Amino acid sequence: MSGEEMGQGEVTRHASRVTEGKEAAKRWEVPRGYLYLLEDTCKGCGFCYTFCPKKVLAQAGHFNAKGYHPPEVVDAEACVMCRFCEAVCPEFAIWLEEKEESHGQ
Amino acid sequence: MANKSAARNASRIAKKRILSGVHFMNGDEAIAEGAIAAGCTFFAAYPITPQSEIAERMARRLPQVDGVFIQMEDELGAMAAVIGAAWGGVKAMTATSGPGFSLMMENIGLAVMTETPCVVVDVQRGAPSTGLPTLVGQGDMMQARWGSHGHYEIIALSPASPQEAFDLTVKAFALSERFRSPVLIMTDEVVGHMYERVEIPAEVPVAPRRKPEVPPEGFLPYKPEEDLVPPMACAGDGYRIHVTGLTHDERGYPAMDAEAHDRLVRRLCEKITRFRGEFTWYEEALTEDAEVLVISYGISARVSLGGVELAREKGIKAGLLRLITIWPFPDEVIRRVAERVRGIVVVEINLGQIHREVERATGGRVPLRGVFHAGGRIHTPEEVLAGIEEVLRCRS
């Protein structure tokens, strides 16, 4: 980030090192696919677990790298893949992936 | 709903980009034609005397050449629209006078910081404030240099005739692309409204935009080339770049630290000052044996030539240095010509702005006088003569 770095044609980096490609995602299996969570990206707003209609998520007891309580899946089978948590997360920290097989099976 | 008379007149409308030939037109009209000849296809402005003829001509001509004219709701919007259009890949221009020039200042700074090529015309009138809307002034010269906040360099040209207004507008577009910078045309109400012969050539080159030669992956939009200017990727070109008025690094991302800021501001200044030899234009008349030098620009320079001629008739060896490029100020030119003379007179329609620059450039070593007027009329040759005689009388 110093002047000399830039002088050599390098670019300064100002993004946090917490999440830059070094974080591993947590993944839970849910009936229609998977739920992914980037725990350290979470800023603890509480929207996902508060508004999940099926109470799939809850606030975790532990802290993440930023000092927030991230969510965790407490009832995976209840998930109906409404995708609300994914839509209402301001941090791009939680999302779902639908499995390709047919649901009837 | 068809406008019948407009449709009838349409067959008589020019439709050509370059109106080659000899015309009798005023400075404002010449600026409009110069812009269109240079490839300008976007003009946004707010009406203000004495600029109106530029806007009116652009409103008539741009639809003929597949350009866009828009009268914006104010000058702030006009300057913002010009910058936006430039990032849409076109050559864009606006025009105004003093009060509008003041309103445009913040966005001129945005154009400087984002390195946006564009042309801004100020047809100066009596100022400050509403001043003399219909009468001449030259009081915006320092504002042209320092009007926006922060430290920066800018290119400003001053035409002294409608012909030169045409020529310099063409050059202004070329300079704006060469340096990726706004270029100012500081003209005045008299040059803007005077009618003279204007010859438009058969061909006028359209200066190309400096586009990146590498593919998008790894392209750094604010990494300069050898001449300190980065190539420009416009919206929709596939480069997906970020452009901001915040201090930024070579990726274009905000870089909020002192070193990055100092580096960027210095480069923005140096890209112009280092290469100013390419565009430092001026004209000399009767300076080879001159003992008194008159320095002037714009309409005042034409009056000054009259004063110089009167002086010569009285046996005084006077000469004229007419500045065409005002900013960056041509220190070396002033010093070179000033070395040989016993006195300098600066003639301008303000109470001493370029005068200060001449004083600075000569280090106070040459007796210096000003022939000033706050605005509303041009000088007379007799007033210039009086200034020449006065500077010869003084010993300090």
Add this chain to the structure above:
Amino acid sequence: MPVLKPKPKPKPEVLPGVRHPLEKYLRTDRLPHIWCSGCGLGIALSSFLYALEELGIDPDSVAVVSGIGCAGRFAGYVRLDSYHTTHGRAIPFATGLKLAKPELNVVVFSGDGDLFAIGGNHFIHAARRNIDITVLCVNNFNYGMTGGQVGPTTPVDGRTTTTPYGNFEHPFNLVYLAASAGATYVARWTTLHARRLKESIKEALRHPGFNFIEIISPCPTNFGRRNRLGEALDEMRYYAEKAVIRHGADPARAEVVPGREFIVGKFVDIEKPTYLELYRRKVEELFGKK
């Protein structure tokens, strides 16, 4: 009778290198973004990107223009041609950009102060002219970035740093202003209505003409804190309680007043020739078709 036993928590797998599917639209080297915990700007951003993804728009054809403020930082996070301009001037910049290159999808993203105080004049004229751009306004009822000053949408009695005794100015009703200025698509959502917001953004992007969407958002650090609205979560719960979805409502009667129900949904969706269509029509009238 079944005996209730606490369900055991399912154990997740840990997968390194897995990234959010929208990251192709984000400048990941600038994440995490600067917005506060609970701020709705991240939701507005994500709704916009999901909308782009679902519409299948070519990202190279999208240009985002933002102003100054927390919402103004939007431009810096999207991996699109993006322009972070001067305060209040995003709309005229976008006007120039669109008129110079009409094939671009130009989206303005900014805040209530930037668009309606300093930028107010530009807003009403672009709407009047029906310039073909989409304007997304995140309304947090104050000037957040500079510390929480009063803005043109701050409600009466609102506490801000420049109305320490309570605001007595009457605020704008943004959807009414937009509709009366001539906008051809006007909608209001909150950041709680993330999915409906996404659908609305999709509609607006497909709709020719001047499109406006007001996005009500929590501001937990400034407005929310000073007005004792609780955490961002409490503000979101307030939206759940008080927001009433009613399409086609009269925007003049759709004020947002604290403590009262407020209307969200689509207010205006009409067809009107755009500025460029009228310009081209005029040119054709004069010079004939190309």
